[in-house]
Amino acid sequence: MTLSARTRTALRGAARFLGEAGLVLWAAVTLAFLVLKAVPGDPVDVMLGPLSSATPEARAMIRADLGLDKPLPTQYASHLGRMVTGDLGMSYQQQRPVSDILTEQLGATMALAAAAMVLAVVLACGAALVTRRGWLRGVADATELLAVSAPVFWTALVLASVFSYQLGWFPIVGGTAAQRVILPAIALALPVAGVLAQVLRHGMDQAESQPFAVTAMARGASHRRLTSHHLMRHGFASTLTLSGFLFGSLLGGAVIVETVFARPGIGRVALGAITNRDLPVVMGVVVFSGIGFLIINAVVDVLARAVDPRLRKAADA
Amino acid sequence: MRNVALALAAAIVLWLGVAMLAPAWLTSGDPLATQTSAVLLPPSAEHWFGTDQSGRDVYTRVVYGARDSLLVGLRAVAIAMVCGGLIGTVAGVAPRWVDRIVSRLLEVTMAFPEFLLALLVIAVLGKGANSVALGVTVAIIPAYVRLARVTARQLRFSGAVDAATILGVSYPRAVWRHVAPQVAAGLLGLGIVGFGSAIVTAAGLSFLGLGISPPAPEWGVMMSEGKNQLARAWWITFFPGLALAATVVAVSTLARPLQRRLATGNAHD
Numbered sequence: 001m002t003l004s005a006r007t008r009t010a011l012r013g014a015a016r017f018l019g020e021a022g023l024v025l026w027a028a029v030t031l032a033f034l035v036l037k038a039v040p041g042d043p044v045d046v047m048l049g050p051l052s053s054a055t056p057e058a059r060a061m062i063r064a065d066l067g068l069d070k071p072l073p074t075q076y077a078s079h080l081g082r083m084v085t086g087d088l089g090m091s092y093q094q095q096r097p098v099s100d101i102l103t104e105q106l107g108a109t110m111a112l113a114a115a116a117m118v119l120a121v122v123l124a125c126g127a128a129l130v131t132r133r134g135w136l137r138g139v140a141d142a143t144e145l146l147a148v149s150a151p152v153f154w155t156a157l158v159l160a161s162v163f164s165y166q167l168g169w170f171p172i173v174g175g176t177a178a179q180r181v182i183l184p185a186i187a188l189a190l191p192v193a194g195v196l197a198q199v200l201r202h203g204m205d206q207a208e209s210q211p212f213a214v215t216a217m218a219r220g221a222s223h224r225r226l227t228s229h230h231l232m233r234h235g236f237a238s239t240l241t242l243s244g245f246l247f248g249s250l251l252g253g254a255v256i257v258e259t260v261f262a263r264p265g266i267g268r269v270a271l272g273a274i275t276n277r278d279l280p281v282v283m284g285v286v287v288f289s290g291i292g293f294l295i296i297n298a299v300v301d302v303l304a305r306a307v308d309p310r311l312r313k314a315a316d317a
Numbered sequence: 318m319r320n321v322a323l324a325l326a327a328a329i330v331l332w333l334g335v336a337m338l339a340p341a342w343l344t345s346g347d348p349l350a351t352q353t354s355a356v357l358l359p360p361s362a363e364h365w366f367g368t369d370q371s372g373r374d375v376y377t378r379v380v381y382g383a384r385d386s387l388l389v390g391l392r393a394v395a396i397a398m399v400c401g402g403l404i405g406t407v408a409g410v411a412p413r414w415v416d417r418i419v420s421r422l423l424e425v426t427m428a429f430p431e432f433l434l435a436l437l438v439i440a441v442l443g444k445g446a447n448s449v450a451l452g453v454t455v456a457i458i459p460a461y462v463r464l465a466r467v468t469a470r471q472l473r474f475s476g477a478v479d480a481a482t483i484l485g486v487s488y489p490r491a492v493w494r495h496v497a498p499q500v501a502a503g504l505l506g507l508g509i510v511g512f513g514s515a516i517v518t519a520a521g522l523s524f525l526g527l528g529i530s531p532p533a534p535e536w537g538v539m540m541s542e543g544k545n546q547l548a549r550a551w552w553i554t555f556f557p558g559l560a561l562a563a564t565v566v567a568v569s570t571l572a573r574p575l576q577r578r579l580a581t582g583n584a585h586d
Contacts, residue, residue, distance in 0.1 A: 149565035154558030252432030
């Protein structure tokens with residue numbers, strides 16, 4: 001059977017993605033194992049907590065149960081085996097499977113991240129389109145610098161102080177789900193929007209000076225059409241390299257924002273697990289982070305193809 | 318307009334420097350002194366930034382907090398520049414297979430955001446100021462390795478190193494003369510910008526209760542303490558956060574012309 005060039009390229013792309021995915025997941029799982037092993041002191045003591053009165057015999061039994069008496073390579077192998085089957089272990093604190101705890105909380109964090117992302121894209125597009133020239137540009141530059149520089153926990157607290165306590169528009173407790181997500185989403189979106197707007201505007205400026213922009217104008221395209229059909233497209237293509245930054249801001253920001261606004265979610269679970277040294281949950285968050293990163297990368301890849309025709313050509317060739 | 322911004326930024330950085338080295342020059346108060354008769358007072362001529370729930374002067378605490386809040390970032394960036402620079406440069410000039418391994422590892426670190434890496438270090442070591450300092454350092458190192466590696470690799474194949482070795486200079490010496498200086502210049506630029514995000518990460522971790530414990534006047538801790546008073550006293554959280562944001566804005570404002578100078582300096586070499 002002969003494959004067309006197109007299928008072969010697609011297969012090669014898929015193979016590359018799977019290779020990268022395997023590497024990231026292996027790294028996540030190994031990092032999780034190293035974290036568990038790097039913790040000073042006896043893992044069973046950590047697990048039981050300082051207040052436990054378990055006898056040394058009982059501790060030895062738990063150790064044997066968990067396979068902690070076996071040599072490290074054996075432990076690593078069984079750790080890998082469990083992770084492959086999706087078993088992330090049991091939470092020390094809650095005595096429930098980690099995967100259950102995390103999937104329960106995933107929805108809340110995804111809703112928050114999605115709301116923040118939509119808001120950031122809208123804000124960034126608006127800012128980049130309206131403030132390309134004149135005195136507005138200076139204002140936008142300063143605002144964006146502030147949005148990027150201000151710590152998320154500060155903006156979150158300022159928003160809560162003004163809109164929840166002073167004005168009473170968005171109550172911290174009660175209110176509808178939509179009301180509860182607005183302030184956290186704004187806090188999370190502002191730094192992302194600042195960076196996106198800067199990159200978008202820079203990309204549009206660069207595209208404008210290229211020959212195709214002049215050609216389009218010469219063919220009689222209005223300035224509006226040039227912006228909407230050509231410059232925006234180029235601007236977007238340049239923002240797509242930011243996937244790593246976006247992912248980091250959203251996940252790192254979620255830990256803080258969820259704490260400030262007392263929202264459920266992965267970030268809060270992670271913080272609780274770190275405070276209580278509930279290591280299986282911490283490990284689970286690491287693995288989830290790896291998976292989340294892969295999904296974002298895949299989405300960005302698809303978007304890049306949709307936005308930038310040159311990439312499609314390269315794939316077809 | 319540009320010069321006004323630069324002057325303002327320089328003034329803020331100068332103020333921060335004085336606050337770190339000689340806080341007593343900026344305030345006569347004691348950051349830990351409580352005063353039960355002056356609890357939760359709003360900003361006034363007497364208490365510029367108001368007072369907190371224990372009657373401590375918020376302005377005095379912001380001034381004294383500069384040292385703990387900023388040192389952690391300075392240290393993290395300095396260590397990251399040295400360690401990241403060494404690893405990255407070695408990977409950049411090493412045989413291809415070493416570089417392959419390092420760059421694969423670097424790709425993988427992208428999947429774990431800086432904040433998560435810092436949290437992991439704290440999960441291993443337990444809470445505390447030292448864990449936060451180490452966590453921030455570990456978290457930012459990959460970015461420095463990445464930059465050093467790319468710069469070193471470009472310079473390695475620019476011809477200067479080959480020319481020097483053909484003329485009889487040893488390979489390490491050629492790297493030291495022709496690669497290291499520009500890698501260092503690039504790292505310095507990254508370090509200035511990275512300082513801002515390092516102090517924000519560190520303060521964020523303290524804010525979450527993972528770093529220095531109260532009543533230390535560290536900006537993140539102050540905001541964490543003031544969080545519960547938000548309904549009654551916005552100033553306890555507002556001013557430490559403003560100090561943090563102002564620091565980052567001032568440093569990035571000063572960094573832009575500096576970076577440009579570093580970049581053009583490279584072009585002349």
